[in-house]
Structure formats: C-alpha cells, structure tokens
Amino acid sequence: MEKNNLKIATFANGCFWCTEAVFNRVIGVEKVVSGFTGGNIKNPAYREITTGRTGHAEGIQILYNEALISYIELLEIFFATHDPTTLNRQGHDVGTQYRSAVFYHSEDQKHQAEAFITHLDSEHVFDSKIVTEVTAFDVFYNAEADHHEYYERNSGNSYCQFVIHPKLKKLNTYYSDKLK
Template sequence: MSLDTNTETATLAGGCFWCLEAVYLQMRGVISVTSGYMGGANADPSYEEVCSGTTGHAEVAQLVFDPNISSYRDILEVFFAIHDPTTLNRQGNDVGTQYRSAIFFHSSQQEADARGLIAELTAGKAFEDPIVTEVTPAVQFWPAEGYHQNYLANHPWQPYCTFVVSPKVAKFRKKFATLLKSS
C-alpha cells in the first residue's frame, strides 16, 4: 500500500504514538506520519476506547516514505532504538495492549525484513531480554483524532512531551544524525 510507485507505507507500534510520530517526522525520506490505531476489533475507535485497553488496537504511527532515501530497514533500525521491544504491553509508565511493540507489515518483503532484523538483533544479543515485538499483517488503519497529529510540535511544554517524547527525539537525533532531514 503506497501513494505511488516511489513510496512505501510502514505501520509501527512502540508505545505512545506521539513518540514515534515526533521521531519519524524528522527522518529523511519520510513524507508523512499519521498517528492512529490498528490491530483491534472495533470500527473507527476513539482515543478513549483504545486507552481503555478493551478494543485490541495498538497506538501506531503510519509512515509514508521514499525507500530510495531511507530504506525500510532504516525505518526499523530507528524503531528498535527508540523504544523497548522487550517489554510486553508496556513502554515505561504506559501499560496495556494498546502500547505493545508491533510491526504491521504491508508486504511479504516487509515481513521478511522485520523478521530478519529481529533475528539479527537476537543473535547479536542487542537486548538483555528477548524481543517481544509482534510481526503481523497490516489491517484497517484508523487515523487518530486531529489533536493527536503533530502532537509534539503543537504541545512542546506538555509534561509528557517534555519528559518522554522529547528525550526520544534527542536520542534519535544523536544516534541517527545521518538520517535527519535537512533543515
């Protein structure tokens, strides 16, 4: 699924979607990032429904990117660096299935790339604990409410942004300087 032949779509869940969105908006080759929900049973869920943990949805960031600028593997390497893929249904103080680590693949190649990188990270003992990231087919994507989009830019002094989102962006900027968009 892509906008044209020069783009691909990636859908990732790694805790609060505000963190993933803020990081990927700064990555070269990423054309757009939309916060939303995937993987649950309810049609068109609301933020409140997803936060209840009863819908089965994960908070996700859906990216449209140019693989000629940043590859899917680049996208995944950033993903594994900015969240903890070893904690089941949790990222920091965010707890519940809606905060699970998941890669929703859009093609058999994306599935192979995701499983291959997880195998490499596991063999290389990149993490002390086992990786619990789900690798599952992409299903219906539901964009989150408008106030969730571009959240860090619109709410930079909100405490969650100050203490959780901004440090993840700083970590990305430091570790992946070569993948930053030009100013």
C-alpha cells in the same frame, strides 16, 4: 497507496505521540499519521483505545520514499527509539494498546522485520528477548485531530519533556545523518 518510490510502513511502539515525533524528522519520510491498528472494532475512538478492550495498538502509518530511506533503516530507528522487550508496556504506559508491533504490508516487509528481530536477539543488542509482534496489516484508523503533530504543538509540557524529548535526543545522537 504506492506511487513511484513511495511505500507505507505501520509501526506501534507505545504512545503514538512519541513515534510520530521521531519519524517526522527522518529524511525520506513524507508523512506520518497517528492512529490505531490491530484491533477488533471499526472506527475506534481514543477513549475506547485507552481501555485496552478494543485490541488496537496506538500506532503510526508512515509514507516514505524508498529512494531516500529503506524499510530496514526505518526498522533500525523504530527499534532504537523504544524498548521492544517489554510486553504491552512502554515506560508508564501499560496495556495492549502500548505494545510493540510491526504491521507488515508485504511479505518482503514481514521477512525483513523477522530477520531484523532475529539479528538483534542473536547479537544481544537488548538485555532481554524482543517481544515485538510481527503481524499482517489490516486496517488503520486515524486518531482524532488533537493527537496529530502533538509534540510540535506541546513540546513544553511535562510528558513531552520527560518521555518524547529523550527519544529525540537519541535519534539526534545516533541517526543525525538521517535527519531532515
């Protein structure tokens, strides 16, 4: 799926509405798709994922231009916009479907993710140890259409205001030079 400078990154860090809203604003990101990965059944539906029994994580798949943004820069934004120290939880969202994970597409991505986590832990960037899993990518299932571009269509609802908006504020504050 790589063309010229286009590459794929797959992340999970809680609610995919949040992560999609963050990465949709980043220079070099061509496309962000919300969906499910890391589970054990084919073609899961959102209602199945929310039970936590399928093993899938809510995640995003990013198509990015590495001439404009590097994988390590994507990792920086990924780790800065969620809590990678809470196991199977992001805020009030609890369960394995909300775990923090990097699903790597190459050995290079694996090594970059592992080295970045080691660096963050050794520098004590977070108060607790990072629990983000680094796992080989297998398959990604697109979420149902009503989950795509959720923030853009629902920015006024309370979930967006209380959960997504603070992540976007952090992105604007610390990564303004990387925004579209």
